[in-house]
Amino acid sequence: VDRDSGEVKIRSYNKFFNYGERHVNLGYLHKYATYPIRVFKKYNGFLGLASIINGNIVLATKSTTNGTYKDIFQSIWDKVEDSVKELLKQIMIENNCTAVFEVVSPEYDPHIIKYDKEHLYLLDFIENKLDIDTHNIDLEFSENLMKKVEFSSTILTKKELVTKLENYDELYHFLDEKAKSLEEFEGYVLCDNSGLMFKFKLPYxxxxxxxxxxxxxxxxxxxxxxxxxxxxxxxxxxxxxxxxxxxxxxxxxxxxxxxxxxxxxxxxx
Structure with a gap:
């Protein structure tokens, strides 16, 4: 938030939790989830944010525009094709929003899942305002902009939509199946039709x-x-x-x- 004008300059998600944490359980989802629920692959990196300030792209992590993780993000961003960066810049300018990424850097920031190369995953666009008026994200806003952003890049790609769950039974069976899964990656991010989000981290x-x-x-x-x-x-x-x-x-x-x-x-x- 700009300390003088009060304008929101960079905006991330409203915080969301892993399945089984806080209020996120079957009872809560049965009562409040709306369908379809979109299921995306979850990448094992850290969150990177990009927004426009005074006409320039400014990068940040969840809490700062400086530091080691911002520098890691910057080093990968600098390798993204100019045409892709310009496209994202125009989307952010025209819609006053932040682009949210998962930053994967196996050399400088190895986590738990092994990656062969550094990469940026474009996750969502979030409007730069204090209250996004929904649960964790304004789904319609982000989906509309994600559809507009078509590009080809070797180092930056969009998040992967795995499936859509059309009702509670499908949600139940998906969570039950994944609780026994042997898949060797972090897990999934689920987003219902009203912007309610939660993570499901795999046993591995x-x-x-x-x-x-x-x-x-x-x-x-x-x-x-x-x-x-x-x-x-x-x-x-x-x-x-x-x-x-x-x-x-x-x-x-x-x-x-x-x-x-x-x-x-x-x-x-």
Whole structure:
């Protein structure tokens, strides 16, 4: 928000949650969700925002226009084709809105899911105003602009629509199926017809997110010379992975991402 004029200059989503967090459960969705529900693939990066200030494109993360993550976003954005950047700029100027991206940088910001190359995914357009008048996004506003933005780029693509769910039964069966899925990516973002959004993170992602926490905890403890014990009551697979971390030792664990450790662990099985 401009400190002098009070105008909104860059705008992200209203915050939304993962299925099972806060109020997002079957009971709530059965009562309030409207159809069709659009299901999009969720990418494992960080949120990047682009808007126009004084005629220029300004990039930001969720909370700042400076810092390491903004610089990572900037370095990838600079490689996007000029024609694509100009098209997005005109859309943002004409509609006073922010373009929202998922920023994937396997070299500088590895998360849990492995990517072979850096990429930007165009997620939505959000009008630059304080209240977007709906739940998490003005769906009609974003969809209309997404349809207008047609381009070909090697480094920037639109988010992938996976399917549409037409009623509660289809939603129920989708969530039930994905809770047992072996798919090896982060998950899905679901958006109902009124702009209500929530995430559904897959078991594979949640498993390795937990193991990343163990990796960080073990690395910290080992670096301080603390003794770590594996409790017998833990699940066999978890205990096996934790023993693998201890076997690697503090020297090998330093500097490794959870992706590196996962590949080493899977090779050892």
């Amino acid at each position: 992602y949640m498993l390795w997110k937990g193991r990343r926490t163990w990796l960080e905890r073990y690395r910290s403890a080992l670096s301080k010379g603390k003794k770590i014990e594996i409790k017998d009551i833990e699940k066999d697979e978890n205990r096996h992975f934790k023993k693998f971390l201890l076997k690697l030792g503090k020297d090998k664990l330093q500097g490794l991402s959870i992706i590196d450790v996962r590949e080493m662990y899977e090779e050892s099985l």
